Amino acid sequence: MSLTNMIxxxxxxxxxxxxxxxxxxxxxxxxxxxxxxxRLIKKQKNIIEENKKDLSQAKAAGLSAAMIDRLxxxxxxxxxxxxxxxxxxxxxxxxxEVTGMWKRPNxxxxxxxxxxxxxxxFIYESRPNVTVDAAALCLKSGNAVILKGxxxxxxxxxxxxxxxxxxxxxxxxxxxxxQVIPVTDREAVxxxxxxxxxxxxxxxxxxxxxxxxxxxxxxxxVLKHYKxxxxxxxxxxxxxxxxxxxxxxxxxxxxxxxxxxxxxxxHEDIARDFLPSMSKLFRQAGVEIRGCPKTLELIPEAKPAVxxxxxxxxxxLILAVKVVPDMQEALDHIEKFSSNHTEAIITNDYxxxxxxxxxxxxxxxxxxxxxxxxxxxxxxxxxxxxxxxxKLHAFGPMGLEELTTTKFIVYGQGQIRS
Amino acid sequence: MSLTNMIxxxxxxxxxxxxxxxxxxxxxxxxxxxxxxxRLIKKQKNIIEENKKDLSQAKAAGLSAAMIDRLxxxxxxxxxxxxxxxxxxxxxxxxxEVTGMWKRPNxxxxxxxxxxxxxxxFIYESRPNVTVDAAALCLKSGNAVILKGxxxxxxxxxxxxxxxxxxxxxxxxxxxxxQVIPVTDREAVxxxxxxxxxxxxxxxxxxxxxxxxxxxxxxxxVLKHYKxxxxxxxxxxxxxxxxxxxxxxxxxxxxxxxxxxxxxxxHEDIARDFLPSMSKLFRQAGVEIRGCPKTLELIPEAKPAVxxxxxxxxxxLILAVKVVPDMQEALDHIEKFSSNHTEAIITNDYxxxxxxxxxxxxxxxxxxxxxxxxxxxxxxxxxxxxxxxxKLHAFGPMGLEELTTTKFIVYGQGQIRS
Numbered sequence: 001m002s003l004t005n006m007i008x009x010x011x012x013x014x015x016x017x018x019x020x021x022x023x024x025x026x027x028x029x030x031x032x033x034x035x036x037x038x039r040l041i042k043k044q045k046n047i048i049e050e051n052k053k054d055l056s057q058a059k060a061a062g063l064s065a066a067m068i069d070r071l072x073x074x075x076x077x078x079x080x081x082x083x084x085x086x087x088x089x090x091x092x093x094x095x096x097e098v099t100g101m102w103k104r105p106n107x108x109x110x111x112x113x114x115x116x117x118x119x120x121x122f123i124y125e126s127r128p129n130v131t132v133d134a135a136a137l138c139l140k141s142g143n144a145v146i147l148k149g150x151x152x153x154x155x156x157x158x159x160x161x162x163x164x165x166x167x168x169x170x171x172x173x174x175x176x177x178x179q180v181i182p183v184t185d186r187e188a189v190x191x192x193x194x195x196x197x198x199x200x201x202x203x204x205x206x207x208x209x210x211x212x213x214x215x216x217x218x219x220x221x222v223l224k225h226y227k228x229x230x231x232x233x234x235x236x237x238x239x240x241x242x243x244x245x246x247x248x249x250x251x252x253x254x255x256x257x258x259x260x261x262x263x264x265x266x267h268e269d270i271a272r273d274f275l276p277s278m279s280k281l282f283r284q285a286g287v288e289i290r291g292c293p294k295t296l297e298l299i300p301e302a303k304p305a306v307x308x309x310x311x312x313x314x315x316x317l318i319l320a321v322k323v324v325p326d327m328q329e330a331l332d333h334i335e336k337f338s339s340n341h342t343e344a345i346i347t348n349d350y351x352x353x354x355x356x357x358x359x360x361x362x363x364x365x366x367x368x369x370x371x372x373x374x375x376x377x378x379x380x381x382x383x384x385x386x387x388x389x390x391k392l393h394a395f396g397p398m399g400l401e402e403l404t405t406t407k408f409i410v411y412g413q414g415q416i417r418s
Numbered sequence: 419m420s421l422t423n424m425i426x427x428x429x430x431x432x433x434x435x436x437x438x439x440x441x442x443x444x445x446x447x448x449x450x451x452x453x454x455x456x457r458l459i460k461k462q463k464n465i466i467e468e469n470k471k472d473l474s475q476a477k478a479a480g481l482s483a484a485m486i487d488r489l490x491x492x493x494x495x496x497x498x499x500x501x502x503x504x505x506x507x508x509x510x511x512x513x514x515e516v517t518g519m520w521k522r523p524n525x526x527x528x529x530x531x532x533x534x535x536x537x538x539x540f541i542y543e544s545r546p547n548v549t550v551d552a553a554a555l556c557l558k559s560g561n562a563v564i565l566k567g568x569x570x571x572x573x574x575x576x577x578x579x580x581x582x583x584x585x586x587x588x589x590x591x592x593x594x595x596x597q598v599i600p601v602t603d604r605e606a607v608x609x610x611x612x613x614x615x616x617x618x619x620x621x622x623x624x625x626x627x628x629x630x631x632x633x634x635x636x637x638x639x640v641l642k643h644y645k646x647x648x649x650x651x652x653x654x655x656x657x658x659x660x661x662x663x664x665x666x667x668x669x670x671x672x673x674x675x676x677x678x679x680x681x682x683x684x685h686e687d688i689a690r691d692f693l694p695s696m697s698k699l700f701r702q703a704g705v706e707i708r709g710c711p712k713t714l715e716l717i718p719e720a721k722p723a724v725x726x727x728x729x730x731x732x733x734x735l736i737l738a739v740k741v742v743p744d745m746q747e748a749l750d751h752i753e754k755f756s757s758n759h760t761e762a763i764i765t766n767d768y769x770x771x772x773x774x775x776x777x778x779x780x781x782x783x784x785x786x787x788x789x790x791x792x793x794x795x796x797x798x799x800x801x802x803x804x805x806x807x808x809k810l811h812a813f814g815p816m817g818l819e820e821l822t823t824t825k826f827i828v829y830g831q832g833q834i835r836s
Contacts, residue, residue, distance in 0.1 A: 019753060023777065102798055108787055110797045117809045118779070196633070200809045215614070219634055221810040242832040249834035335437060357827050359441060361536070369526055369830025378835065379528045379826060380520055391535045391618045391823045392639040393811040405809045408797060409775050412787025414660040416667035417796065 003183065007146075007191045010179050011198035014119045014144040017174035021142045022116055026093035028173060029140055033089040035167040037082035040132070043163055044078045050155040051128070058152050070127045073156055081132040084383075088136040091382045094401045095142045098409075106415050112406040116142030118200035120403070121192050123148045123214060125206035128156035134203075135164050135178045137385045141403035144177045146199070148192060150206075151184030158182050193218035203386055223398065225389035227313040228258030228341035230371040233330040233356070235347035236267040240274050242368060243346040244281060249370040250344070252285045256315045258387065259342050259364075259374040263310065263320040265330045268294065271323045275299055287317045294323035310337045327352055331359055338362055340389045342374035363389055363396030421601065425564075425609045428597050429616035432537045432562040435592035439560045440534055444511035446591065447558055451507040453585040455500035458550070461581055462496045468573040469546070476570050488545045491574055499550040502801075506554040509800045512819045513560045516827075524833050530824040534560030536618035538821070539610050541566045541632060543624035546574035552621075553582050553596045555803045559821035562595045564617070566610060568624075569602035576600050611636035621804055641816065643807035645731040646676030646759035648789040651748040651774065653765035654685040658692050660786060661764040662699060667788040668762070670703045674733045676805065677760050677782075677792040681728065681738040683748045686712065689741045693717055705735045712741035728755045745770055749777055756780055758807045760792035781807055781814030 001009075040047065051073040058068050094114050101111030120143050122134045131147055138145035149157040161180035169175040181188050193202055196219040203223050204214040211224045232250055234243045250261035266274060275298040279289055289295070289302040290309045296302055302321070309320040310333070324330045334343055344366040345356040353367045364374040374397065376384025381399030388394050394402035419427075458465065469491040476486050512532050519529030538561050540552045549565055556563035567575040579598035587593040599606050611620055614637040621641050622632040629642045650668055652661045668679035684692060693716040697707055707713070707720040708727045714720055720739070727738040728751070742748045752761055762784040763774040771785045782792040792815065794802025799817030806812050812820035 019779070022779065104796070104798055108791060113775075115779070115813075216637055221639055221808055223810075239832070245834055246832060253835055357531075361437070361440065361533070362825065364826040364828065366828040367830055369828055369833040370835050372835040373526060373828060373830075373833065374826075378522070379828070380522055390639060392641075393823075395533075395823045396826050405811075405813045407780065408782040408792075408814050410782065410784040410787055410791060410797070412785055412791075414657070414664060415787045415791065416663055417671055417788050417790040 003185060003187060004191050007181060007188060008195065010146055010176075010181065011119065011192075011195045013176035014146055014179060015198045017177040018116065018118045018144040020174045021139075021144060021177055024142065024173070028171065029093065029142075030089040032139065032168050032171040032173050033085045033136055035171055036132075036136070036164050037085040039163045039167050040078055040082050040085075040160075044075060047073055047078060047156070047159055047163075048075075050159040053155040054153055061152070063152065067152070071153055071156075073128060077129060081129050084129075084133050085136050088140050088383055091140060091400055093140065094404050099406055107413060108415050109411040111409050113409050114401070114404045115407050117403055117405055118143060119198060120145045121148070121199045121202040121220065122146070123189055123192070123202065123204040123206070123210070125150040125210065128153040128160060130205065131157050131160045131180065132164070134385060135161070137383055137400060137403060139177060141400045143403055146179050146181065146192065148181045148188055151186075154182070154184050189214065190217065193220055196220050205386055221392070223386065223388045223390070223393060225258065225339070225341060225387045227339050228260070228387075229262050229311060229313050229337060229339040230259055230342045230344075230374070231263045231265055231334050231338055232261050232344045232346065232371060233265040233327070233334070234267060234270065234274060235327065235345055235349065235352050236269045237349035237352060238267075238270060238274075238346040239348055240270060243274060244278050246344070246346055246368070246370050247278060248281050248285070250372055251282065251287060251319050252317070253370075253372055255317050258313070259371050260315070261319065261371050262312065262314055263322065263337070265333060266295075266321065266323050267327070267330070268323050268325050271295075271298055275321070275323075282319065285317065287319055290318065290320050292322040295321045298323075313339070327355065331356075334360055334362075341387065342366070342371045344369060344371050363387070421603060421605060422609050425599060425606060426613065428564055428599065429537065429610075429613045431594035432564055432597060433616045435594040436534065436536045436562040438592045439557075439562060439595055442560065442591070446589065447511065447560075448507040450557065450586050450589040450591050451503045451554055453589055454550075454554070454582050455503040457581045457585050458496055458500050458503075462493060465491055465496060465574070465577055465581075466493075468577040471573040472571055479570070481570065485570070489571055489574075491546060495547060499547050502547075502551050503554050506558050506801055509558060509818055511558065512822050517824055525831060526833050527829040529827050531827050532819070532822045533825050535821055535823055536561060537616060538563045539566070539617045539620040539638065540564070541607055541610070541620065541622040541624070541628070543568040543628065546571040546578060548623070549575050549578045549598065550582065552803060553579070555801055555818060555821060557595060559818045561821055563597070564610065565596070565598045566606055567598065569604075572600070572602050607632065608635065611638055614638050623804055639810070641804065641806045641808070641811060643676065643757070643759060643805045645757050646678070646805075647680050647729060647731050647755060647757040648677055648760045648762075648792070649681045649683055649752050649756055650679050650762045650764065650789060651683040651745070651752070652685060652688065652692060653745065653763055653767065653770050654687045655767035655770060656685075656688065656692075656764040657766055658688060661692060662696050664762070664764055664786070664788050665696060666699050666703070668790055669700065669705060669737050670735070671788075671790055673735050676731070677789050678733070679737065679789050680730065680732055681740065681755070683751060684713075684739065684741050685745070685748075686741050686743050689716055693739070693741075700737065703735065705737055707737050707739055709739040710741055713739045731757070745773065749774075752778055752780075759805065760784070760789045762787060762789050781805070
């Protein structure tokens with residue numbers, strides 16, 4: 001069978017499974033998630049064995065230590081996956097909620113009810129625990145999922161998917177609701193994103209190159225974010241101690257993630273009081289500062305920023321710093337360079353805080369808090385399947401509810417249209 | 419200037435205008451809509467003059483009488499457009515609504531606020547009044563719009579857009595919020611749908627060919643529906659008089675639209691009581707019936723249905739009819755052939771009605787009412803920009819609210835992440 005036929009068949013099976021999933025009650029889905037957690041523990045030796053095949057190939061291929069670390073499944077990581085499954089089971093089921101209902105002048109009662117999206121294509125790189133996380137969120141929200149993981153994790157992903165599908169089967173649910181594409185060909189991505197009749201949505205997670213490729217070529221709608229170039233604007237009316245703590249946290253606590261601060265904008269009236277002591281803290285943490293000319297006057301040891309630094313997602317202990325004459329210039333800078341992901345203001349001024357909230361066109365806008373809170377768990381969505389920085393469907397962190405949509409339901413008594 | 423440069427500049431201007439639109443209060447938008455209505459009346463002679471240029475070209479090109487009718491702007495059509503503008507002004511402004519707000523354990527107050535999508539690309543065929551309708555809905559929801567109408571309406575569209583942009587300018591709003599691409603080149607569509615950095619969404623309206631082309635090639639997310647293959651299932655427990663009225667209405671009242679019934683499914687237990695008298699009504703209205711073998715036994719004058727009739731959108735006085743042995747087969751038929759647009763059941767049975775609502779995966783599902791109610795105005799959305807039969811963002815008829823999204827807003831007191 002050709003790769004195309006295989007993936008087309010998987011999509012057809014997923015669509016048939018999705019029809020069954022629409023009808024499930026919460027208890028059935030939670031029972032399957034619980035059995036999955038039990039199976040992962042019971043079969044952890046087999047999982048670790050399959051994972052070792054991936055690891056030895058990765059070492060032979062000369063993958064970096066960081067990559068190998070992300071690929072490794074041990075008892076702790078497997079325990080983490082089972083905790084994740086049980087956390088998803090504990091979340092409310094979004095499906096079936098009537099989000100509104102109203103009466104029309106002709107007596108029709110019209111409303112909207114939350115339903116699953118249908119079939120989700122999930123394309124990701126590296127970490128095999130994403131296989132379990134994504135499958136759990138898709139199942140709980142009533143969706144079938146086709147997973148295409150990184151080629152370096154193929155053996156791990158295949159055994160994990162087998163265990164999950166087995167648990168589905170043994171709780172009376174359609175096993176084709178969770179499928180991993182069991183080959184490493186890059187061509188599989190191309191085929192998957194062309195199946196617009198059977199897939200409802202594609203979620204790519206990984207490097208910007210993968211995501212741009214998927215977005216450019218997919219016939220299926222895509223939810224994605226390219227990068228997070230997050231700004232904090234330290235206003236003239238900021239509490240400077242708070243500003244230091246929040247900016248330090250946003251840059252240093254976990255610099256390699258998309259909600260870390262990449263550019264700090266500082267009002268010139270407080271720059272002299274703020275920047276030297278802030279830069280001292282950053283220097284102690286090993287942060288390299290790349291500043292505008294005014295920044296360099298106040299932090300002589302900083303490097304001069306070049307044009308490419310302003311739109312950059314460093315994902316590292318590097319920070320671009322710009323002194324601005326007023327809030328308008330901060331807003332203009334954000335409008336020009338932000339990735340519409342997350343921005344924050346530090347201020348005690350009422351007007352400035354409200355203006356920042358209203359005018360910044362990003363998926364998460366914070367007052368006096370670290371950009372690191374831009375995350376489904378932290379914002380209270382319960383779990384996160386990803387972040388979307390396009391405006392469509394769900395802007396920002398996406399949890400279970402964002403894996404659903406609504407349909408209209410109408411109760412009539414024989415109404416006809418005149 | 420090349421066509422590409424021109425359209426890229428329009429998109430940049432639209433994006434700059436969108437930044438201004440985000441900040442507008444409702445009263446400013448309503449004032450502009452009112453002035454637009456006044457200007458259309460004041461300048462109706464000029465509009466009709468420009469429209470005549472389109473009409474004479476259309477006649478020379480041998481367009482059908484129906485096409486020419488849709489293209490024609492007279493005083494009545496212009497009055498209709500001004501009524502539409504005032505109706506949109508009377509609708510509530512969706513922007514700024516806080517759709518939810520909650521407190522996190524660390525004291526962060528997180529919520530969601532409704533915001534415009536940004537820049538909308540609207541691609542349509544024929545009718546120039548769509549130019550005004552779409553522009554009004556986009557403005558009211560705070561979005562900038564770039565309109566690409568049909569080449570046969572170019573003169574009409576250009577003067578209408580000029581008048582609308584003039585009214586924006588004279589009420590202090592950015593005139594680039596409403597722009598028509600002033601050329602007829604088909605290549606303009608190709609360029610527009612590639613501008614993923616400046617456009618947030620593309621809405622194509624027209625024939626299936628246009629929509630499939632846009633969906634396949636767009637780098638910008640697309641909201642669209644290909645076609646409406648709407649079913650009514652007349653259940654064993656239907657009130658047959660009601661079934662006749664509703665099915666007649668759904669097929670005959672306006673057969674050329676996407677929410678007209680295209681296939682009628684009839685439970686075999688009531689087929690003998692229902693089909694002969696129903697078909698008599700249809701025959702009197704000139705409806706051609708294409709039936710399954712069991713239908714032909716009861717309606718000998720019907721044509722036999724062929725395989726292509728089941729997925730067909732006739733948009734005409736033609737109806738496919740199938741007799742089914744039970745509700746499961748009706749659901750299976752709908753699952754296989756429906757376009758996920760609109761389906762209805764006629765029944766007095768509680769269980770059957772609830773099962774149909776739950777299991778049919780279409781954007782509008784009705785009990786005991788005509789499929790013709792699947793429409794933004796009829797469902798109470800106030801106005802309709804189109805219908806989306808993909809599950810993403812908005813499933814079904816789209817009104818003002820569906821031209822918005824939400825962003826997260828977070829009020830903190832210096833919280834950092836540990």
